[in-house]
Amino acid sequence: MDCCQLLPDCVDIGLILVGQDGRILVWNRWIEERAGLSSEQALGLTLSEAFGPHVDPRVALVIREALDFGWSARLSHALHPMPLPLFPPGGGRAERMKQSIDVTSLPLGGTNQCLVQVRDVTETVRREALLKQQARQLRADLHRLTRAQTELQRSEMRFRELARQAPAGLFEADAQACCTFLNERCEQLLGQELVAVAGTPWINLLPFSEQTRVRKSWCQAVESATRFSEEFRFTRPDGSYLWMRAEAGPLRDESGRIGGFIGTMLDVTDLHERATRNEFRANHDGLTSLLNRDRFERHLRAAISGAREVSDRLALLFIDLDDFKGINDNHGHNAGDTVLKAVAGRVRRVLRSEDLVARYGGDEFAVLIAGAGDPHNIDTIIGKINQAVAMPINLGHCHVRVACSVGLAVFPDHGTDPASLLNHADKAMYCAKRTRCADSGSSSEPV
């Protein structure tokens, strides 16, 4: 049989026919082009003689086994990447191609020959390497993703736990102030669960009197993408009320627009009430709860400027109890306090709510009456004050009476500034006191 018939040149693999003696009988054109040696030149050579010293010894071994024992074998490129020194045609000798070799025993004419099939797997190996690299990359990405997901889950759990334990109310709301998240504390503060308030702006839950101011502030924060901060009184559905401070920062969506706010709600009832108490204490007398001297003088200054603008008249009354020391001396300091409180209440009740009454000093009181155009009215008021103060005061174990002296100063007749008006009223009061004492001797007496 013509060997050339067995080794067609048209196939895209290398074929080498090796005789029983291990010498090359023929190879096809595919090998010629990659080995740089024609089939005629290779005829009768061993593989080492044809290819030189770079033939992998395992090729010779499996060929020997095929010839001697009729075994077939494959040399996988994974283990033997380049068993023969073959080079891509036209590529020079720079890069050896990777090969996969099949050795098949051929019992021909009573002797064993063997057919060596050589495949160029350079591209396959390259693709495999690329695939391996991509698989490695994918594994690394997957690992990173898994880690990121675990971290996300952990951070979500951390946030959920923190939100659950947080002593402050935490909330998230959209730009329309509809809540999308409330932690447990916030639900406690509002007295309602998220399901009950979702879909409605939380501002609608506030008393009507607070809504306009808080809504305006919320809209401003949305428009200017700034922090929202408001304090308001809140009434829960069960009727209990508290003072709350809400603070929130803007949250932007992917397009950079304000998608909502996330923030805190704090119960500041104690703080608020303490501040209110402090403010009251700073402006009022502790014994009688009337305005104190400082606050009264500030009001007086403001009232004078107001009256000046509208050409109004003000009446300033200075009231001093007569012989009040005698009450302290005779009945004790507590009794004196009782008298001061009673007098304060009585003077307050004689006047209109818009008139100001202050405890000016120990047993001194000051009154400011706006719209005091009619002197007759002022006289009437002074008369009522005298009368009210002079009523018996119950000390528990007895009653006492106390009289008072009243001095009057009118703006603008007797002065146009606080000092001159107070001075005038003070002098007028002393004048009245002297007259009273001259008329009646001691003024405070047991009943």
Ligand SMILES: Nc1nc2c(ncn2[C@@H]2O[C@H](COP(=O)(O)OP(=O)(O)OP(=O)(O)O)[C@@H](O)[C@H]2O)c(=O)[nH]1
């Ligand atoms: N119980 C009591 N006494 C006070 C208080 N503040 C001042 N006093 C007393 O009020 C008395 C005022 O005495 P005076 O200024 O002499 O006044 P008065 O005894 O009314 O004498 P005249 O004003 O001249 O009629 C003093 O004994 C003060 O100790 C107070 O908060 N409580």
